[in-house]
Amino acid sequence: MMNFSDDKVDLFVYQEAKSGNLESGDTYYITKTDEFMLCAIADGLGNGPVAKESADIIPKILEEYKEETLDELLLRCNELMVSKRGAAVAIVKIDYKHQTISYSCVGNVKFYMYKRSTDKMIYPLPVMGYLSGRKQKINTQTYACEKNDLFMLHSDGVVMKSPKSTIKNASNAECLYETIFKEIEHGDDSTFIVGSLL
Numbered sequence: 001m002m003n004f005s006d007d008k009v010d011l012f013v014y015q016e017a018k019s020g021n022l023e024s025g026d027t028y029y030i031t032k033t034d035e036f037m038l039c040a041i042a043d044g045l046g047n048g049p050v051a052k053e054s055a056d057i058i059p060k061i062l063e064e065y066k067e068e069t070l071d072e073l074l075l076r077c078n079e080l081m082v083s084k085r086g087a088a089v090a091i092v093k094i095d096y097k098h099q100t101i102s103y104s105c106v107g108n109v110k111f112y113m114y115k116r117s118t119d120k121m122i123y124p125l126p127v128m129g130y131l132s133g134r135k136q137k138i139n140t141q142t143y144a145c146e147k148n149d150l151f152m153l154h155s156d157g158v159v160m161k162s163p164k165s166t167i168k169n170a171s172n173a174e175c176l177y178e179t180i181f182k183e184i185e186h187g188d189d190s191t192f193i194v195g196s197l198l
Helices: 050-057 057-064 070-079 162-167 174-182
Strands: 007-017 026-032 036-043 087-095 100-106 112-115 121-122 141-144 149-152 190-195
Touching: 007 026, 007 036, 007 174, 026 050, 026 057, 026 190, 036 050, 036 057, 036 149, 036 174, 050 057, 057 070, 057 087, 057 174, 070 087, 070 100, 070 121, 087 112, 087 149, 100 112, 100 121, 112 162, 121 162, 149 162, 149 174, 162 174
Parallel strands: none
Antiparallel strands: 007 190, 026 036, 036 087, 087 100, 100 141, 112 121, 112 149, 149 190
8 A cells, every 4th residue: 555645635556567577567646736636547558568668658747747737638648659559548636726626538547436425426437549649539527526525546457346336335545445455356457546635
C-alpha cells in the first residue's frame, strides 16, 4: 500500500507487475497543490519494458503541464505516442475550491465514484481505443463531489466481481483499498487508486 493522504484527500495506491516481469507495464502519477489533486493511470499495451516505455510518457507530461485541462493533457500525451506501442490512459482531477471531480480517459482504465449522501454510483463509460498518436476523441466529464465521496480508478488487470457493491460497502478509502486487494487475482500488471475527500 502506498499512502498519499493529506488533510484534504485520503489516497491509496496499489501496483504490481505481471508474474515473471521485473517492471509493470502500468504506471501511475499523483500530484497535489493547494487548489487540486491530479492522479492518473496509464496502461501500456502488452507488458514488460515495451509497455512501460509507453506508459512512462504520461507522468512526465502531467508533471510539466499539470495546470492544463484534462483534454489538453491527454492530447499532449497522445502526440508522444507516435511510433510507440501505445497506452490506455485515464486522468482524474479533484478541484478543492469548486468541489468537483473530473475524469477523462482513452481506453479501458475504469473510474467509479460513490456519492454517499445521495447513494448514487457514477460510472462514466471511457472512450474506446488507446493513445497511439492518431487523432483521438477526448471527453472530460465533471461531477460535483463532497466529503466522504469515494472514488476508484483502475487498470484492466484489476478484475472484481462487483466493483459497484465493493465501493458502496466500504466505510472509507483505506477500507476500500483492503477489500479490493483481497478480492482481486494477482499475477498480472495491475494498478488501482482509491480515494475520498476529507
